Amino acid sequence: MxxxxxxxxxxxxxxxxxxxxxxxxxxxxxxxxxAVVAQDAPAPDAPAETENPFPGRFPAPSFDGGTEWMNASxxxxxxxVRGKIVxxxxxxxxxxxxxxxxxxLKFLEEKYPNQLVVIGVHSAKFDNEKESENIREAxxxxxxxxxxxxxxxxxxxxxxxxxxxxxxxxxxxxxxxVGRQPGEGxxxxxxxxxxxxxxxxxxxxxxxxxxxxxxxxxxxEPNRPLKYPGKVLTDAEGGRLFISDSNHNRIVVxxxxxxxxxxxxxxxxxxxxxxxxxxxxxxxxxxxLVEDTLYVADTENHLIRAVDLKAKTVSTLARTGLQSxxxxxxxxxxxxxLNSPWDLRHLNGVLYIAMAGPHQLxxxxxxxxxxxxxxxxxxxxxVDGPLDSSSLAQPSxxxxxxxxxxxxxxxxxxxxxIVKGQVTTIVGPHDIPxxxxxxxxxxxxxxxxxxxxxxxxxxxxxxxxLYVADTYNDKIKEVNIKAxxxxxxxxxxxxxxxxxxxxxxxxxxxxxxxxxxxxADTNNHRILKVNLETKATENFVIEGLxxxxxxxxxxxxxxxxxxxxxxxxxxxxxxxxxxxxxxxEFTEDYKLNKLAPVAYKLSAIGEQTIVAADNLxxxxxxxSDDVSATVTVPTSGTSGTxxxxxxxxxxxxxxxxxxxxxxxxxKWKIPVNLSKTSKSAIVELKTTP
Numbered sequence: 001m002x003x004x005x006x007x008x009x010x011x012x013x014x015x016x017x018x019x020x021x022x023x024x025x026x027x028x029x030x031x032x033x034x035a036v037v038a039q040d041a042p043a044p045d046a047p048a049e050t051e052n053p054f055p056g057r058f059p060a061p062s063f064d065g066g067t068e069w070m071n072a073s074x075x076x077x078x079x080x081v082r083g084k085i086v087x088x089x090x091x092x093x094x095x096x097x098x099x100x101x102x103x104x105l106k107f108l109e110e111k112y113p114n115q116l117v118v119i120g121v122h123s124a125k126f127d128n129e130k131e132s133e134n135i136r137e138a139x140x141x142x143x144x145x146x147x148x149x150x151x152x153x154x155x156x157x158x159x160x161x162x163x164x165x166x167x168x169x170x171x172x173x174x175x176x177x178v179g180r181q182p183g184e185g186x187x188x189x190x191x192x193x194x195x196x197x198x199x200x201x202x203x204x205x206x207x208x209x210x211x212x213x214x215x216x217x218x219x220x221e222p223n224r225p226l227k228y229p230g231k232v233l234t235d236a237e238g239g240r241l242f243i244s245d246s247n248h249n250r251i252v253v254x255x256x257x258x259x260x261x262x263x264x265x266x267x268x269x270x271x272x273x274x275x276x277x278x279x280x281x282x283x284x285x286x287x288x289l290v291e292d293t294l295y296v297a298d299t300e301n302h303l304i305r306a307v308d309l310k311a312k313t314v315s316t317l318a319r320t321g322l323q324s325x326x327x328x329x330x331x332x333x334x335x336x337x338l339n340s341p342w343d344l345r346h347l348n349g350v351l352y353i354a355m356a357g358p359h360q361l362x363x364x365x366x367x368x369x370x371x372x373x374x375x376x377x378x379x380x381x382x383v384d385g386p387l388d389s390s391s392l393a394q395p396s397x398x399x400x401x402x403x404x405x406x407x408x409x410x411x412x413x414x415x416x417x418i419v420k421g422q423v424t425t426i427v428g429p430h431d432i433p434x435x436x437x438x439x440x441x442x443x444x445x446x447x448x449x450x451x452x453x454x455x456x457x458x459x460x461x462x463x464x465x466l467y468v469a470d471t472y473n474d475k476i477k478e479v480n481i482k483a484x485x486x487x488x489x490x491x492x493x494x495x496x497x498x499x500x501x502x503x504x505x506x507x508x509x510x511x512x513x514x515x516x517x518x519x520a521d522t523n524n525h526r527i528l529k530v531n532l533e534t535k536a537t538e539n540f541v542i543e544g545l546x547x548x549x550x551x552x553x554x555x556x557x558x559x560x561x562x563x564x565x566x567x568x569x570x571x572x573x574x575x576x577x578x579x580x581x582x583x584x585e586f587t588e589d590y591k592l593n594k595l596a597p598v599a600y601k602l603s604a605i606g607e608q609t610i611v612a613a614d615n616l617x618x619x620x621x622x623x624s625d626d627v628s629a630t631v632t633v634p635t636s637g638t639s640g641t642x643x644x645x646x647x648x649x650x651x652x653x654x655x656x657x658x659x660x661x662x663x664x665x666x667k668w669k670i671p672v673n674l675s676k677t678s679k680s681a682i683v684e685l686k687t688t689p
Contacts, residue, residue, distance in 0.1 A: 053196045057176035063119070065155025068132040069659055070139055072147040073215045073595045076119065076659035078175045083208025084117045084660075085197050086171040087190065090162045092125045093138035094411065094455050094472075096340055096356045096394050097184050098166045099300075100323060102142055104187040108194060109146065114209040115198050117660065120148035123157040125165070126441060126455050128472035128506075133495070137506070137523045140218045141228045141247060147214055147659055170194075173201045173208065185325055210689065211663040213651050215595055225545040226252070229520040229527060231343065231397075231458070233287040233294075234513035241518060241540075242287050242294060243527060244509070248548055249281045251296060251307070256513065260544040264294075264307055264314065267548025271301045271321050279314035281305070286343030286397065286509075288351060290366065295351055297341040304341060304353070304364070304371075318364065318371055327358060330372040338362075338371075345398045347405065354395040354407055361395060361407065361418075375423055382412035382430040382437035390423035392416075393438055397469075397509075399461040406459060406466055406481075413441040413453045415468060415479055415486070426466075427451035427479055427486045443473045443493065451486045453477065460510040460517065462532070467517055469507040476507065476519065490535060497524045502537045504528075559601040559619055560647035564667040567685075571678035575637040578611065578672065579681075582648050583628045585688045593651035593661045597621035598629040601647045608642030610635050610674050622648075630682075641673045652689060664689040 062078060069075050089105060091098035105118050120139075124130045130152040139148055151157055160169055160180070168186065170178040170193060178197070181189065201207035227247035234241055240261065243252040250265030262276060270280030282300040289295075294307040295317065304318035317333060324337035331337075339357030346352075346366075352374065353362040360376035374387065381391035393412035398405060405418040406426075414428030414437070425431075428451050429440035442452035456477070458469035466479040467489065475491035496503030509520030512532070518540065519528040527540040572578055582600075584592055592598070603617050615633040622629040631646065646668045653661040666687040 051200075053200055054172065054178050057172065057178055060171045060175055060177040061156075061159035063149065063156060065151065065153065065159070066121075066149035067152045068150045070132065070136050070148045070150070071144065071214050071216050072659035073593065073653065073661060074659045076147055076149070078171075080654055080660040081117050081119075081171075082175060083173050083206065083210075084212075085112070085115055085173055085194055085201075085207075087116065087118045087194075088160065088169040088171070089118060089120045090123055090157060090160070090165065090167040090169070091120055092123060092129055092165050093135060093142070094126055094129060095165045096411075099142065100184045100340070100357065101166050101168075101186075102144065104184075104190070105146070107187055108190060111191065112194055112198065114211050115207060116194055117212065118146040120144060120146060121151050121156050121160075121162075122148055123151045123154055123162060123165075125439075126472050128454055134506070134523075136217050140221055141523075143218065143247075145214070145216055145218075170197075172197055173206050213596070213661050213663045214659075215661075223547040224525045225542065225547060226525050226527070227547070228522050228525065229509065230283075230285045230522060231287060231509035232511045232518045232520045232527060233289060234511045234518060235289055236513045241513075241527075242289070243520065244284045244287060244296070246283045246285060246299075249283060250548065251281075251284060251287070251294070252542065252545060254542045254545075256516075258540060258542050260542050262312070263545075271298070271303060271316070273315050274313065276312045276314070286341075286345075286354065288344035288346045290346045290351075295344050295346070297344050297353070299340055299342055299356075302338045302340060302357075304338070304344070304351075323357065327378050330370060333364070333369050333371055336371055342396045343398050345400055345405070347400045347402070352398055352400075352405060354398045356394045356396055356410075359392045359394055359411075361392070361398070361405075375418060380411065380438065381435050382409060382414045382416075382425060382428070382432075384424050384430055385422065387418070387421055387423065392423075396456075397458045399459055399466070401461050401464075406461055408456045408459045408468065410455050410457055410471075412437050413455060415453075415456070415459065415466060417481070425449075426481060426484055428453060441472075443470070443475070445477075445487045446485065448484045453486075457508040458510045458520070460512050462512040462517075467510050467512065469510050469519070471506050471508055471522075474504045474506065476504070476510070476517075490530065490537070495523075497521075497526070499537050499539070502528075502530075502535075559599060559649050560665040560667040562667065564645055564669040566669045567671070567683075569671040569673055570681075570683055571673050571675055572635060572681075573678045574610075574635060574639055574674045574676060576635060577632045578635050579630065579632045580646055580670075580683045580685055581628055581630050582622075582666075582685045582687060584650065584652070585686060586652055587689075589654055590652045590662075590689075591655060592624060592626045593653045594626065596651040596661065598624050598648060598650045600629070600631050600649075602631065602633060603645050603647075605643045605645055605669070608640070608644075609638070610640045610642050610672065611644070612636070624650075635674055639674045639676065641671070643669060643671045645669050646685075648687065662689060 164182045167182040169180040230246035231244045253262040272280040285299045286297040296305040306317040322337045324339040342356040343354040351364045359380045361374045363374040364371045376392040379391045383391035393409040396410040398407040415426045429437040444452035453470045454472035457471040468477040478489035491504045505523035508522040517530045529540040530537045649665040651661040
């Protein structure tokens with residue numbers, strides 16, 4: 001967690017103007033008593049079942065002020081989420097702590113699917129993060145399934161007196177502010193508080209448990225051979241390139257000429273050991289090759305994996321798979337929890353780990369049973385000095401010249417080295433009082449302390465120079481280690497995928513082999529191969545590589561669960577169409593969602609011959625005019641009877657385009673008789689949410 005002091009000062013001023021009495025959520029026991037207290041008030045007595053567990057709240061500020069909404073079909077207002085419990089997640093996509101809380105939010109969303117709405121309020125740190133397209137990429141990359149508003153001007157943040165990333169703010173179903181909690185590791189707290197709110201507002205009748213649906217950015221994405229590749233590693237001796245295909249949860253192995261050699265991992269999310277086809281990862285990043293073992297930073301599993309390239313098996317070197325919440329200097333490999341290992345580098349029998357979560361470098365002597373702290377005091381900052389007193393800021397890449405270590409501190413936008421037990425900043429800000437090094441960023445070439453980058457993530461050593469992925473500037477920089485200079489080497493700085501001139505989109509991984517630099521151009525879902533002398537650049541295409549194919553054998557769920565409404569028998573002339581017109585009726589200002597076609601399924605109950613099988617048991621989309629939808633199937637030319645079941649599923653939003661859309665469905669059981677004495681007719685059906 002890190003704080004934004006300028007916003008905090010604005011918040012203090014706003015507090016005086018609005019006299020908000022904000023407080024921090026805190027656990028006060030393990031009983032059913034209230035789980036939140038006001039900092040400036042005594043804890044309330046344990047409430048009765050029908051008593052509001054959080055009384056005295058005040059109306060929440062509006063969500064107005066964002067520049068664009070994503071993962072939603074339109075802007076969301078307090079009125080749209082009336083009846084739902086709301087968690088506002090104030091985040092910025094560079095922040096490792098913000099990444100850490102996403103599993104907690106997912107847990108809560110899955111536990112309270114019809115009671116809770118999570119809204120991400122993206123309040124950017126870096127200039128690059130203020131652009132909606134970059135946020136959209138982060139939403140897809142982090143697999144976020146709730147609405148996100150781009151609060152580029154910090155308008156919403158100031159209303160809610162936000163001061164540090166991440167911060168959760170809780171609102172009740174009546175639109176009242178309940179409380180807030182900064183930092184990570186608060187899953188259990190919010191689980192208890194949301195549970196109490198559900199119980200109270202369900203009893204009061206103010207909880208809306210209608211299922212909701214969001215139009216997710218990821219549903220717009222096509223399948224690709226690579227998906228947000230994070231890191232690359234070259235093997236000159238073996239003629240191989242290893243690619244962490246991060247969002248496909250696998251490692252791709254190719255020749256240096258682009259022939260596919262192997263795929264390590266099934267592509268499924270998980271932490272399963274096994275052979276290459278069955279092993280699973282969770283967004284792997286950096287790698288290091290030691291003889292026939294490829295070590296992998298399995299970042300979101302908080303694991304180090306060992307890949308036996310000869311036996312073609314994956315095992316877990318460092319476990320437990322839980323994120324570390326404590327700061328200990330040493331532990332046993334299979335008992336010590338890691339915290340977002342992001343990159344690895346082998347040097348003289350030691351595996352060095354860029355541990356982004358605690359802002360430190362760690363090390364493991366290969367063959368030993370321990371992993372231990374190497375550099376960084378754990379305070380997020382850029383402070384030079386001895387290993388144990390220096391401060392790091394989200395180290396995300398590490399390399400070596402065979403004697404010294406070089407690494408990039410992403411949150412401090414600094415390139416650093418370790419020589420003879422001392423951490424030194426080669427280029428970029430450092431040793432600025434009150435943590436201001438974290439907020440000194442930009443795009444300035446030059447020498448030493450005046451150099452500015454913007455959240456660099458990758459680097460690679462080559463002949464006394466470091467090639468740096470200046471990620472948020474969409475450039476590759478060249479750093480002369482001895483001269484302490486930095487200059488733009490590749491990329492126009494304009495986001496894109498062109499090759500002449502070369503354009504990049506948040507590159508994150510680099511490695512050099514021979515006379516070539518390989519680049520993981522992450523948001524372009526590609527690998528680039530660049531000639532170091534001429535800068536001639538080409539897309540590195542891996543022949544035969546495809547995206548992972550789902551092998552799920554689970555039968556599809558019914559379109560609509562529950563009982564069906566039974567209708568009287570319908571008489572139809574043989575050979576005529578069997579037509580149903582579903583009329584939608586809504587209250588207030590709700591309308592059918594224009595962006596979500598009505599889905600229907602017609603099936604037969606028992607044996608029948610009056611409708612061809614090709615027209616049954618398929619989920620289809622019905623045309624809609626916003627108030628009705630017509631479902632039509634042809635019948636056979638002979639008389640007969642049958643019973644059909646028609647299921648319809650649809651979404652409705654405020655004015656038909658609201659950001660929060662409710663889901664509704666209906667099912668009818670319809671006896672049908674084909675008779676030449678019948679009259680052709682359209683069957684009118686009605687559904688109300």
